[in-house]
Amino acid sequence: MSLSEVAHLSQLQLGKFEVSFDEIKKQREYVSFAKTVLESRFGGETPLAFVHTFGCQGNVSDSERMKGWLSQMGYGFTEVIEQADLVLYNTCAVREHAHDRVYGNVGALKPIKEKKPGMIIALCGCMMQQEHVWQKIRKSYPYVNLVFGTHALHRLPELMYKVLCGGKRVFEVENCDGYIAEGIPVRRDGSFKGWLPIMYGCNNFCSYCVVPYVRGRERSRSSLAVLAEAKELIASGCKDITLLGQNVNSYNRDGGDLNFAQLLEAINNIEGDFRIRFMTSHPKDCTFELLDTMARCEKVSKHLHLPFQSGNNRVLKEMNRGYTREKYLSLVEYAKKVMPDISLTSDIIVGFPGETYEEFRDTVSLIEEVEFTSLFTFIYSPREGTKAASMPDPVSRKEKGEWFRELTLAQEKIAAERCKKMLGQTYRVLCEDYADGRLSGRTDGSVMIDFDGDESRVGEFVNVKVTSCRNWTLSGEII
Ligand code: SF4
Incomplete structure (x- = not known):
């Protein structure tokens, strides 16, 4: 989106989360300042950035925006870390091993930086929004130059300029409800598949999840901005657009011209040969209107990723999911009625604190009833600061591993049957x-x-x- 379009949009509808036009203009000025510094430092050679993304598609999309900023500052990109003048890790806080991987990767940078002292090391994303993490980085990883949280992405040019000029470590980890920033350049990883964020943050506070603490409150981009970006993607040859949000079903829940179903239809009505996907849907906010819209819109993929997490009502309540097994199954029944060829996928947590084997079996029976195409199954792991992390958790990891295998085998059987039915089609x-x-x-x-x-x-x-x-x-x- 051009600066004039941002200005126009800002005048039309500057919501409470929206970053002002002046702020984006200021960041664009920092881009020029940083570019000048880099040109004189590298004597006309192109400085190289190594950008690595951990975690979900939301992070991938954020990285594409940060690469957009870096590209405008004059950075080229490399896949070889030793060649990099800037290493940027966009981190994920959702799973424990993601944390461990980040610490391992940052540790491995130390000898590289010793050989190349001018290298800038920057860490951002969900993990950096957690105080215990950035404190640890501050104390134990003194060679890291820049740390910023999810809410400072739009200020990357300013932060980079400070690092380039000040020579001091910069930590920008404001804890707030979050922003919506339009007008950030995007450097996309793919030419025919595109990520399109429609909303950010989450208000649901599922008891196991850290996202609402690190990504701020739910806030929706204006439909004007989303439609403009969709048109840009299609005009550039994109064939597969995935609309992104932690809970896309509650798009514009607090007001705004279009709800999610209407937004989907508006994108479907853009001319061109392309496919629309979306993730993630929350069963609590999934409506029959949305399912009818999916059925009606020929460009909307007949695929619904609808995480149910557990098939047992007591566990669902403890998870604070806001729906029951029965409500979930009624959505599935309706989806199959209006889209007989629908493909359903889901996320599942095995071994939530206090879950019994009998309760886990309700999850197995649910997958057998629904017949999912595929599942993303995880053994529960506690996230610091969440409610579930302090719940009694008597079942051993070993036993949960056995449940996990039982579930995986059941799903493999279902998937094999589904695949057999596709033969010859x-x-x-x-x-x-x-x-x-x-x-x-x-x-x-x-x-x-x-x-x-x-x-x-x-x-x-x-x-x-x-x-x-x-x-x-x-x-x-x-x-
Ligand atoms: S809906 Fe629940 S699981 Fe999903 S991001 Fe929000 S709190 Fe986390």
């Missing part, structure tokens, strides 16, 4: 990857298929007939 597939003479891509329902084909077709839609299935993996041929 033809699906429209977007060619996404190529290796050794084989293309691969996802169907509308997000099922991966591989097939013979030429690399030049990557980014194209093709019709693929499924010719074989091994357990839950599909192969086919272009027809």
